[in-house]
Amino acid sequence: MAEEQDQSEKTEDPTQRRLDQALEHGDVVKSQEVSTWFVIGAATLALSVFGGSASASLTTTMRGLLAQSWQMPVDGRALVRLTEQLSLEVLAAVAIPFLLLFLAGLAGNVIQHRLVWSTESLSPKLSKISPAAGFKRLFSKQSLANFIKGILKLALVGTAVSMLLWPERDRLEALVSTDPAAVLPVSLALTLKLLGVVIAILTVVAAADYLFQYRQWYERQKMSLKEIKDEFKETEGDPKIKARIRQLRQSRVRKRMMAAVPGATVVITNPTHYAVALKYEGGMNAPLCVAKGADRIALKIREVAAEAGVPVVENPPLARTLYATVDIDQEIPPEHYKAVAEVVGYVMRLKRAWS
Known part of the structure; x- marks a missing residue:
């Protein structure tokens, strides 16, 4: 039976x-x-x-x-x-x-x-x-x-x-x-x-x-x-284990991002929902995204940036666009060069003025 x-x-x-x-x-x-x-x-x-x-x-x-x-x-x-x-x-x-x-x-x-x-x-x-x-x-x-x-x-x-x-x-x-x-x-x-x-x-x-x-x-x-x-x-792995592995990977990525925020040139915010940290130095082809996040991660990025003295610039349209189109450790697309250049230029002028 x-x-x-x-x-x-x-x-x-x-x-x-x-x-x-x-x-x-x-x-x-x-x-x-x-x-x-x-x-x-x-x-x-x-x-x-x-x-x-x-x-x-x-x-x-x-x-x-x-x-x-x-x-x-x-x-x-x-x-x-x-x-x-x-x-x-x-x-x-x-x-x-x-x-x-x-x-x-x-x-x-x-x-x-x-x-x-x-x-x-x-x-x-x-x-x-x-x-x-x-x-x-x-x-x-x-x-x-x-x-x-x-x-x-x-x-x-x-x-x-x-x-x-x-x-x-x-x-x-x-x-x-x-x-x-x-x-x-x-x-x-x-x-x-x-x-x-x-x-x-x-x-x-x-x-x-x-x-x-x-x-x-x-x-x-x-x-x-x-x-x-x-x-x-058996073939793909237990979904619970895969979820745990994914959480660990995301945790490591967040830690690496937060460690890179103090070395950023500027943090562009929404201001409450998105935050994108960019780094630009002489000799680079274009600014590099070193960290990005939404909601709680965005808040953490702003806090770390404030503690490290990294300028935080509010630009909601640019922040949303960069968050959606740029990955971590990736250069910004050419179509955003002008908008980002204005922000980076503004930050550079502030640094020269304070120095």
Whole structure:
């Protein structure tokens, strides 16, 4: 009951991290029908392309063996050499078709998902030997789908084969009394027809089964809101910790700003909401913003400036503009040169007058 409830809570689409983890654990989309389609297709191709040459090669080998059987030594090392020779000739005749089948079986899996190396599926689990779990798998949605799919394939293939062979029934009866050498071409042609029909049917079955398997796999990967939040904490960090880190950074920035205020040339204020401290010395391209703040931070900047004897100039429009457009340790933009130059010039004149 708890497992069903947990599954019902998984209503959110899986994240990319969840999908990657499923792949690492060997949980991938896999349709056996797709792999079967590739293998049967490869078998049909091998039979049509290499069937004639392979059968001719094997026929020649067996014909020579039967023709010379009376004079072949079969005792001791001679029998071993004969067996090795026959094995090599048979292997040479069927090597390429079998290689093609192997590559087709591999391609049938690779085309559905990239290669996965995982030992998790081999690790012992109690659910694999649990009678209750086995009974549940026996009557699961997947088992029902496999049963229906098997019945459907049997019905479709059986019907197609019957329709194909029924018109050939007289011809097949005549093969009983036909020269064995003439049976092979007829059997090969008829087999290729049957395989063609089977491939056409399996194309539809494989496509439908892959879509079904993908949907089942995707549903298994769905996540609950709690899982998404937990994953976010693992990947992005706990929001509380991030907020604390952000507070510490802001505290360090404020301390650095306040330490730079006594060295500023002028502090431009709103006067109550904003404060921007600028520093200008000979050789600088433009005044530099060494501190800025709003409300309580602005008040603190004005207090530090007053204690250090830094001039505080009230210019609300300029203070608001500089606060919004200039970052700390950044030169003021060229469009504000004139307004800032007037303030800095005014401060310079005051300093000269007092000195």
